[in-house]
Amino acid sequence: MQVNRRRFLQVGSLASASLMLPKFLKAMEQGNLVPPGNKVLVVVQLSGGNDGLNTVIPYRNDIYYKMRPTLGIKREQALALNDELGIHPALKSFKALYDDGALGILNSVGYPNPDRSHFRSMDIWQSASDSKDYWGTGWLGRYLDAQCKGCDKPTQALEIDDTLSMALKGDAVKGLALTDPQRLFGASNDRYFKELLDKQKHDDEHQNVGYLYKTMAETISSAAYIQQQFKTYKSKESYPTTELGRNMKTIAELIMTDINTSVYYVSHGSFDTHVGQQQQQQRLFEQLSDALQVFTTDLKKNDRFKDVLVMTFSEFGRRVGQNASGGTDHGTANNMFLIGGGLQQKGVLNEGPDLGNLQEGDLQYKVDFKNVYATLLKKWLGADDQAILRKQYEHLSFI
Amino acid sequence: MAVSEQTQLQHLAWRAGFGESLPVINSWAKKRRKEVVRKLILGPEAAALDPVKVIDETDLPDYQRQRNMGAEERRAVQRMNTDGIKDLNVMWTHSMINNPHPLREKMALFWHGHFACRTQNVLYNQQLLQVIRQHGLSNFGDLLREVSKTPAMLAFLNNQQNRKQKPNENFAREVMELFTMGRGNYTETDVKEAARAFTGWGFDEVGQFKFRKNFHDEGNKTLLGKTGKFDGDDVIAILLEQKQTAKYITAKIYRYFVNEEVNEAHVNKLADKFYQSNYDLRALMQEIFLADWFYEEKNIGCKIKSPVELLVGLRKSIPMQFEQEEAMLVFQRVMGQVLFYPPNVAGWPGGRSWIDSSSLMFRMRVPQIILYSQEFNIRPKEITPEMGEGSNYKMTMQVNEFLKKQYARKVNAKVDWDPYLKDFKDTPREQLADQIAQSLLLKNSSINKQLLEKYSDSSTRENYIKTVTIDVMSTPEYQLC
Numbered sequence: 001m002q003v004n005r006r007r008f009l010q011v012g013s014l015a016s017a018s019l020m021l022p023k024f025l026k027a028m029e030q031g032n033l034v035p036p037g038n039k040v041l042v043v044v045q046l047s048g049g050n051d052g053l054n055t056v057i058p059y060r061n062d063i064y065y066k067m068r069p070t071l072g073i074k075r076e077q078a079l080a081l082n083d084e085l086g087i088h089p090a091l092k093s094f095k096a097l098y099d100d101g102a103l104g105i106l107n108s109v110g111y112p113n114p115d116r117s118h119f120r121s122m123d124i125w126q127s128a129s130d131s132k133d134y135w136g137t138g139w140l141g142r143y144l145d146a147q148c149k150g151c152d153k154p155t156q157a158l159e160i161d162d163t164l165s166m167a168l169k170g171d172a173v174k175g176l177a178l179t180d181p182q183r184l185f186g187a188s189n190d191r192y193f194k195e196l197l198d199k200q201k202h203d204d205e206h207q208n209v210g211y212l213y214k215t216m217a218e219t220i221s222s223a224a225y226i227q228q229q230f231k232t233y234k235s236k237e238s239y240p241t242t243e244l245g246r247n248m249k250t251i252a253e254l255i256m257t258d259i260n261t262s263v264y265y266v267s268h269g270s271f272d273t274h275v276g277q278q279q280q281q282q283r284l285f286e287q288l289s290d291a292l293q294v295f296t297t298d299l300k301k302n303d304r305f306k307d308v309l310v311m312t313f314s315e316f317g318r319r320v321g322q323n324a325s326g327g328t329d330h331g332t333a334n335n336m337f338l339i340g341g342g343l344q345q346k347g348v349l350n351e352g353p354d355l356g357n358l359q360e361g362d363l364q365y366k367v368d369f370k371n372v373y374a375t376l377l378k379k380w381l382g383a384d385d386q387a388i389l390r391k392q393y394e395h396l397s398f399i
Numbered sequence: 400m401a402v403s404e405q406t407q408l409q410h411l412a413w414r415a416g417f418g419e420s421l422p423v424i425n426s427w428a429k430k431r432r433k434e435v436v437r438k439l440i441l442g443p444e445a446a447a448l449d450p451v452k453v454i455d456e457t458d459l460p461d462y463q464r465q466r467n468m469g470a471e472e473r474r475a476v477q478r479m480n481t482d483g484i485k486d487l488n489v490m491w492t493h494s495m496i497n498n499p500h501p502l503r504e505k506m507a508l509f510w511h512g513h514f515a516c517r518t519q520n521v522l523y524n525q526q527l528l529q530v531i532r533q534h535g536l537s538n539f540g541d542l543l544r545e546v547s548k549t550p551a552m553l554a555f556l557n558n559q560q561n562r563k564q565k566p567n568e569n570f571a572r573e574v575m576e577l578f579t580m581g582r583g584n585y586t587e588t589d590v591k592e593a594a595r596a597f598t599g600w601g602f603d604e605v606g607q608f609k610f611r612k613n614f615h616d617e618g619n620k621t622l623l624g625k626t627g628k629f630d631g632d633d634v635i636a637i638l639l640e641q642k643q644t645a646k647y648i649t650a651k652i653y654r655y656f657v658n659e660e661v662n663e664a665h666v667n668k669l670a671d672k673f674y675q676s677n678y679d680l681r682a683l684m685q686e687i688f689l690a691d692w693f694y695e696e697k698n699i700g701c702k703i704k705s706p707v708e709l710l711v712g713l714r715k716s717i718p719m720q721f722e723q724e725e726a727m728l729v730f731q732r733v734m735g736q737v738l739f740y741p742p743n744v745a746g747w748p749g750g751r752s753w754i755d756s757s758s759l760m761f762r763m764r765v766p767q768i769i770l771y772s773q774e775f776n777i778r779p780k781e782i783t784p785e786m787g788e789g790s791n792y793k794m795t796m797q798v799n800e801f802l803k804k805q806y807a808r809k810v811n812a813k814v815d816w817d818p819y820l821k822d823f824k825d826t827p828r829e830q831l832a833d834q835i836a837q838s839l840l841l842k843n844s845s846i847n848k849q850l851l852e853k854y855s856d857s858s859t860r861e862n863y864i865k866t867v868t869i870d871v872m873s874t875p876e877y878q879l880c
Binding site: 047119120123134136137161162163164165166168169171174175176177178179183187188192193195196199200201202207208209211212213215216218219222270 | 517700701702703733735742743744745748751752754755756757758759760763776777778779780781782842843845846847849850853854870873874875876878879
């Protein structure tokens with residue numbers, strides 16, 4: 001019944017929307033339903049440089065406690081993963097996922113010649129460039145370029161936000177930003193814009209004027225498609241009322257429909273904890289943990305957990321030593337979480353950070369984050385990672 | 400199809416500035432093109448360069464003492480910087496709107512992206528802005544030398560840390576890669592040698608360039624085939640001797656002022672002349688604005704306005720004052736270009752990167768938001784804080800706080816429609832819609848008339864002009880210049 005109703009809604013909406021669309025978009029409207037079981041990647045950006053050492057805690061390491069006399073998380077508070085590492089006490093659901101075999105932790109992730117500027121380092125992570133290069137496109141944007149030339153529906157990557165991050169900007173195709181499908185639909189469902197699209201002459205889409213009309217048409221049609229899909233599933237779980245909670249709910253509800261989206265992008269922060277880190281990180285982690293707990297439960301109940309992979313990252317970690325204001329300053333290497341029901345390799349995927357071998361007080365990276373991207377692109381999303389990352393990176397074996 | 404003279408002149412007005420009103424375009428039509436271009440390049444005789452200034456050197460705290468400052472004093476300095484940079488943004492935007500010599504501001508905006516720089520210090524920003532406004536339309540060599548000696552750039556590119564014993568190559572690398580030759584035209588050794596030559600270039604606590612002899616490497620350096628005991632000025636002279644520098648700069652100017660798709664033949668010819676003129680920017684711009692190909696249809700309306708161009712152009716068409724002028728920052732942020740906050744040292748990538756689904760829908764709603772005083776219902780992304788550790792980052796956080804607070808606020812603008820309405824006083828009613836569209840658009844200037852009629856308020860002539868104007872401004876075509 002459910003499926004039939006969904007299909008009905010789809011056909012109904014397409015019929016009415018298509019009257020408004022110019023010719024070159026008509027092709028898009030032959031609704032291709034996505035086969036169930038399509039893989040989904042959810043990227044959670046921890047903005048501001050999350051302190052990785054107080055996230056995955058080397059709770060038996062004396063150097064850690066020596067360098068963080070007050071900021072170090074006490075041995076008995078850390079949620080033990082193994083003999084070396086424990087997880088921040090606020091990340092309860094992460095520990096549960098770990099016990100469940102649904103969490104992977106990569107330690108010491110970074111890149112050569114790290115940059116301590118938030119904006120430059122975020123640039124590097126979002127574009128996947130080397131630190132000496134400046135690329136104007138993001139890695140997920142280029143994924144769209146590779147996958148979605150002439151795509152039926154340009155909704156393969158959605159950012160749950162009001163504006164779009166560089167990570168989702170490709171040369172030819174860009175992701176779409178929205179906080180609320182209903183609101184996006186309302187905003188794009190403007191009669192004047194629709195009629196403009198319908199009545200106004202605009203030629204060649206290779207020219208900018210055509211490109212703008214195409215973007216407008218795609219936005220209007222995507223908004224209608226997203227809204228239509230969104231209506232077909234309402235979560236029964238109660239998500240936290242935080243911003244991240246609301247965003248994860250939106251993502252879950254979209255995943256549970258037949259929408260063709262394979263990448264979701266969402267930010268959480270700010271983790272820029274120069275001052276009073278303990279409280280700030282605690283609060284943000286509670287929000288993260290709570291939102292992810294409901295999110296993963298929701299997916300499991302709907303038998304979609306195996307198709308979804310959540311990846312967290314931050315533009316850098318913090319310095320090993322705490323500073324005088326109960327915080328930490330900008331550092332380098334960091335850890336990444338991988339969460340999902342389809343992990344091949346689980347738990348702590350590589351050695352914890354080597355605190356005995358610092359470089360001017362900073363952790364040294366062991367895994368280039370581009371290896372993670374390459375793995376996700378190739379093995380999870382089935383894309384040409386080499387073309388997207390403009391270089392062949394070794395694949396990891398967590399999936 | 401031949402391009403009408405009115406469209407050609409509007410094109411010129413947009414590329415050499417931020418658009419002009421119908422009466423100005425009509426007055427140009429009566430003159431010879433050469434004369435119009437000459438005026439645009441020289442500016443009116445009376446237009447001396449008014450500095451965009453929010454702070455005096457003497458207002459500065461004694462930075463040497465900063466270490467010993469109390470918390471209260473420190474906060475005051477921070478506030479001075481945050482508010483100062485906001486004010487600088489607002490004042491510069493006003494100058495773009497009102498300056499009788501718009502090309503100078505347009506050049507400065509171009510160089511603001513070329514010499515992209517972020518600094519938390521309001522004075523440093525103000526100095527660098529003054530340099531690009533002052534030299535942006537004179538000589539590229541002077542401009543490059545002056546920019547390279549600003550504390551803003553020296554600090555941003557870490558030359559303050561460039562010492563004989565421990566060279567820091569950042570500054571030298573970007574001067575070659577981004578400011579002059581472009582990648583692939585020099586070697587890593589050239590970068591290393593140039594970095595040695597720049598050792599000792601720094602600035603003092605009152606924001607003045609200072610050559611610190613003790614840090615300077617006096618030895619021989621070999622750079623781009625030349626050897627000598629070079630210092631920073633020598634490096635810049637050597638870079639200017641390279642024809643590649645003229646080519647690189649000319650191509651970038653061409654992409655910004657003419658077309659993102661480069662015509663190699665045109666650029667090569669321009670670059671030759673630019674090089675022979677010893678980097679005379681006035682002569683280069685004149686050459687471009689006088690070229691027949693500049694007025695070819697394919698170069699008209701082919702560029703996507705940057706957010707700042709869009710806002711300035713709109714406010715230039717219809718004079719207005721915002722109750723809170725800082726609202727400009729929110730518009731800039733949502734569309735992706737906040738002055739003094741370039742995304743990285745390479746500046747804003749421009750072109751189609753301005754446009755995605757949400758930014759386009761917002762851009763098309765900007766005229767309605769402003770002219771109908773609607774609420775902002777888009778939450779701008781935070782600006783990623785500046786590099787540098789400790790308390791500095793708080794400043795950007797303050798800007799973020801400010802941006803956040805504007806959410807769901809109405810944009811209250813005092814709009815002065817009178818001059819605009821007057822521009823159309825002699826236009827017959829049935830030609831109004833066409834005239835308005837033609838004066839505001841460069842591409843597809845024939846917006847479907849039925850549509851404009853349908854959505855207009857024709858209760859009075861005034862309301863009709865206003866609503867048609869807003870609707871024309873809410874089109875994809877209006878995004879182009």
